[in-house]
Amino acid sequence: MSIQILPARLANQIAAGEVVERPASVVKELVENSLDAGASKIVVDIEKGGAKRIRISDNGCGIRKEELTLALSRHATSKIKDLTDLEAIASLGFRGEALASISSVARLTMTSKPENQESAWQAYAQGRDMEVTIQPAAHPNGTTIEVNDLFFNTPARRKFLRTEKTEFSHIDEVIRRIALARFDVSFVLTHNGKMIRSYRAAANMDQNAKRVGQVCGQKFIENALTIDCQHEGLHLWGWIAKPEFYRAQNDLCYSYVNGRMMRDKLINHGIRQAYAELIPSDGYPAFVLYLELDHKEVDVNVHPAKHEVRFHQGRYVHDFIYSVCHQALQSDLAQMQQSIAEDSYGTVTEVQYQNQEYIKPLQRVAEPSSSHAFSSPKRDNQSSGLAAAAASYQSLMSTPKPSVEALKGNAQSSLAEKPTSKILYVVEPHFAVIVLDGALKLVDLLPIAEHVNTQLIEQRWQQGLVSQPLLLPIVVGLDEAKVTWLNQHVDLIEQAGMTIQIRTGNKVQVRQFPALLREKDVASCLVQVLELIESNTSEESQLSVFKHSLAKVMSEQQYSLESANYLWHQAQNVLLEQLNDLCHLNSSEIDLTSALAQLKKAQLQ
Amino acid sequence: MITPVENIPASEQALIEKAQSLAGLSLGEIAQQANITVPKNLNRDKGWPGLLLEYTLGATAGSKPEPDFPELGIELKTIPINRQGKPLETTFVSVAPLTGMVGSNWQNSHVKNKLSRVLWVPIVAERDIPIPERIVATPFLWSPSPEEENLLACDWQELTDMIVLGEVENINGRHGQVMQLRPKAANSKAKTDAFDKHGRPFKTLPRGFYLKIPFTQMLIAKHLRIG
Numbered sequence: 001m002s003i004q005i006l007p008a009r010l011a012n013q014i015a016a017g018e019v020v021e022r023p024a025s026v027v028k029e030l031v032e033n034s035l036d037a038g039a040s041k042i043v044v045d046i047e048k049g050g051a052k053r054i055r056i057s058d059n060g061c062g063i064r065k066e067e068l069t070l071a072l073s074r075h076a077t078s079k080i081k082d083l084t085d086l087e088a089i090a091s092l093g094f095r096g097e098a099l100a101s102i103s104s105v106a107r108l109t110m111t112s113k114p115e116n117q118e119s120a121w122q123a124y125a126q127g128r129d130m131e132v133t134i135q136p137a138a139h140p141n142g143t144t145i146e147v148n149d150l151f152f153n154t155p156a157r158r159k160f161l162r163t164e165k166t167e168f169s170h171i172d173e174v175i176r177r178i179a180l181a182r183f184d185v186s187f188v189l190t191h192n193g194k195m196i197r198s199y200r201a202a203a204n205m206d207q208n209a210k211r212v213g214q215v216c217g218q219k220f221i222e223n224a225l226t227i228d229c230q231h232e233g234l235h236l237w238g239w240i241a242k243p244e245f246y247r248a249q250n251d252l253c254y255s256y257v258n259g260r261m262m263r264d265k266l267i268n269h270g271i272r273q274a275y276a277e278l279i280p281s282d283g284y285p286a287f288v289l290y291l292e293l294d295h296k297e298v299d300v301n302v303h304p305a306k307h308e309v310r311f312h313q314g315r316y317v318h319d320f321i322y323s324v325c326h327q328a329l330q331s332d333l334a335q336m337q338q339s340i341a342e343d344s345y346g347t348v349t350e351v352q353y354q355n356q357e358y359i360k361p362l363q364r365v366a367e368p369s370s371s372h373a374f375s376s377p378k379r380d381n382q383s384s385g386l387a388a389a390a391a392s393y394q395s396l397m398s399t400p401k402p403s404v405e406a407l408k409g410n411a412q413s414s415l416a417e418k419p420t421s422k423i424l425y426v427v428e429p430h431f432a433v434i435v436l437d438g439a440l441k442l443v444d445l446l447p448i449a450e451h452v453n454t455q456l457i458e459q460r461w462q463q464g465l466v467s468q469p470l471l472l473p474i475v476v477g478l479d480e481a482k483v484t485w486l487n488q489h490v491d492l493i494e495q496a497g498m499t500i501q502i503r504t505g506n507k508v509q510v511r512q513f514p515a516l517l518r519e520k521d522v523a524s525c526l527v528q529v530l531e532l533i534e535s536n537t538s539e540e541s542q543l544s545v546f547k548h549s550l551a552k553v554m555s556e557q558q559y560s561l562e563s564a565n566y567l568w569h570q571a572q573n574v575l576l577e578q579l580n581d582l583c584h585l586n587s588s589e590i591d592l593t594s595a596l597a598q599l600k601k602a603q604l605q
Numbered sequence: 606m607i608t609p610v611e612n613i614p615a616s617e618q619a620l621i622e623k624a625q626s627l628a629g630l631s632l633g634e635i636a637q638q639a640n641i642t643v644p645k646n647l648n649r650d651k652g653w654p655g656l657l658l659e660y661t662l663g664a665t666a667g668s669k670p671e672p673d674f675p676e677l678g679i680e681l682k683t684i685p686i687n688r689q690g691k692p693l694e695t696t697f698v699s700v701a702p703l704t705g706m707v708g709s710n711w712q713n714s715h716v717k718n719k720l721s722r723v724l725w726v727p728i729v730a731e732r733d734i735p736i737p738e739r740i741v742a743t744p745f746l747w748s749p750s751p752e753e754e755n756l757l758a759c760d761w762q763e764l765t766d767m768i769v770l771g772e773v774e775n776i777n778g779r780h781g782q783v784m785q786l787r788p789k790a791a792n793s794k795a796k797t798d799a800f801d802k803h804g805r806p807f808k809t810l811p812r813g814f815y816l817k818i819p820f821t822q823m824l825i826a827k828h829l830r831i832g
Binding site: 051067102200265266268269270271272273274275276277281314315323326469470471472473474509511513517518528 | 770
């Protein structure tokens with residue numbers, strides 16, 4: 001099997017499958033072409049339901065001799081030039097497929113004479129590659145297209161054709177639909193030489209209404225309400241039938257968007273909703289409606305036959321159609337009943353809040369002193385000591401340790417851009433092997449961490465440490481000295497982002513805790529800080545003692561290579577030159593003499 | 606039961622202080638203070654914890670279309686969570702009107718209105734904890750950030766468009782990133798008016814907007830220290 005380019009005729013036949021379904025679709029495409037050509041008079045002659053002959057003559061602008069050839073080839077059109085045109089299509093057609101498709105499944109001849117061309121020319125395509133032949137002809141200004149023997153070369157399609165009568169009724173429907181779209185154009189439809197429809201061009205609303213009567217029946221127009229409403233770029237006008245005039249079929253549903261006939265769900269939904277319960281649920285409303293809006297607000301390039309469109313603001317359009325139709329129906333109803341009908345749907349109605357019966361109102365306790373209301377033992381934090389409280393909340397607060405995981409990402413990303421870390425190895429729990437001034441040294445990470453944390457606290461102290469409310473407040477039992485200290489330094493603990501309430505019996509309730517300590521257990525953390533302050537005997541102010549203690553408690557006690565690297569990176573940013581001094585103070589040189597000696601000895605042997 | 610006047614908070618600050626003073630207390634303790642009976646189970650009293658807190662904190666609106674604290678413009682939402690701070694269920698926001706939605710938009714929607722300022726009251730309420738022993742966690746005040754509001758507005762728009770265009774029967778819990786539309790009814794017999802996809806009126810279950818669990822979980826994690 002080799003891959004080949006399809007012959008032109010075959011390619012067009014494939015395209016024809018989408019566009020040319022039956023004679024009526026040929027009529028639709030060709031009449032739309034005539035309208036796009038600016039015709040004011042269109043004559044459609046049908047023979048044998050369109051299977052034998054479809055001839056459409058118009059008085060439009062015509063096609064020049066040089067362009068006749070192009071007109072019959074696929075993807076050739078005068079209607080759009082570039083993508084920008086596609087964004088806002090004003091013409092009915094634009095795909096440039098219709099003529100080529102039709103001529104690939106029928107014998108098509110096209111005769112045309114533009115006004116400024118002296119004589120008419122006729123073109124037809126034939127053969128595998130659909131070469132176009134041109135010859136002189138006689139024709140008034142405009143174009144006539146004759147389509148003979150539709151589907152003569154595609155027997156499969158031919159089999160789908162129904163009786164002459166059925167096919168003609170489809171054509172009739174197309175003409176009726178189009179006639180409603182263009183009141184300013186006169187249409188004549190004949191079948192087997194007999195005049196079936198003749199719509200004269202209408203120039204005013206009365207004549208328009210007359211044409212609607214011709215197309216939809218006099219009864220429709222007698223029962224119709226006129227609609228005309230403009231709102232923020234949308235214009236809806238036309239006729240909708242009173243609810244009494246509902247139909248058993250959807251045979252009088254004519255909607256147009258910018259002059260294009262539609263069978264659009266969104267539009268029909270809005271209209272049907274306006275009728276709500278005014279018509280039975282199996283009934284259909286009758287309407288002829290025209291929606292006009294900016295071409296840019298609507299996308300017609302959805303379906304080859306263009307029955308559906310996409311609105312850029314679908315719901316807005318929907319609601320607009322609904323509101324206009326609804327108002328018209330309601331005001332008609334009101335007039336009829338000589339009373340103002342309750343507008344149950346028009347404006348945004350109050351949401352109905354149902355009586356939520358399944359939520360019972362609260363009930364008072366029968367006897368005010370019922371302490372036995374709780375059958376289960378009372379939760380009692382007050383009596384349990386610190387250990388118990390800590391343990392019970394430990395279980396509440398048990399979360400996988402996110403610290404290292406969180407650090408990992410940070411550490412790795414920052415290390416990638418700053419490969420200056422000197423940490424070679426971590427000796428548990430908190431010592432690291434580094435290269436410092438060309439020598440191998442073992443450094444204690446704890447003092448470094450404490451300095452970093454002190455710096456972090458100092459930086460944030462002025463505006464107060466960021467505080468985090470706890471999911472559940474924690475009650476901690478303390479000894480009296482610690483409670484007293486807390487009582488005396490309310491301003492300090494507040495500045496540190498702690499919210500602590502002192503309860504009776506030397507208990508405190510912690511509600512908020514500094515975000516910097518989010519990796520630590522709240523209860524033990526608090527106790528540690530307070531113990532550190534107690535044991536401090538230096539002359540320092542309570543403020544700096546408090547900060548130092550916090551920093552100490554913040555510091556990790558155990559390091560992996562990763563967390564050590566992260567700390568190192570932090571230290572470089574926060575401590576700057578101070579880091580070097582700190583390292584000197586807190587490290588000892590690793591003496592490799594004996595190790596070297598051993599290796600040398602091994603070599604000698 | 607009518608909320609006593611002395612319970613009604615005078616300011617946002619008073620409300621949040623009152624609410625936070627409840628943190629750590631059990632429902633039993635709160636009910637005892639308020640002199641209210643604790644139901645044996647919540648099968649028939651689903652909204653009881655919410656009502657208890659509304660009562661205690663002085664909310665007055667109930668399920669009326671105004672905020673629970675009308676003077677403060679604050680909505681009260683209790684939310685059952687597990688011990689790790691994860692919500693146990695989706696959170697009801699408001700009834701979704703299925704008719705009369707013409708011209709409605711996010712800005713004038715009930716959902717936006719209800720969520721503009723919320724006092725969240727998480728309650729540790731795992732199934733195995735008896736009702737009186739369920740503990741109120743730390744309440745916090747929240748207004749949607751621009752990103753959060755955008756997520757909510759997108760979901761609201763999509764769901765509302767579907768309702769208006771008669772797709773209400775096709776909406777399931779998977780629609781919406783942070784908010785979903787679900788039937789809301791005590792039983793499946795209560796039906797309300799709606800429009801089908803042809804625009805014809807029909808009866809269907811009343812629907813409500815619910816916040817999905819990951820969204821409320823994110824809110825709790827953002828505002829509270831868990832663990």
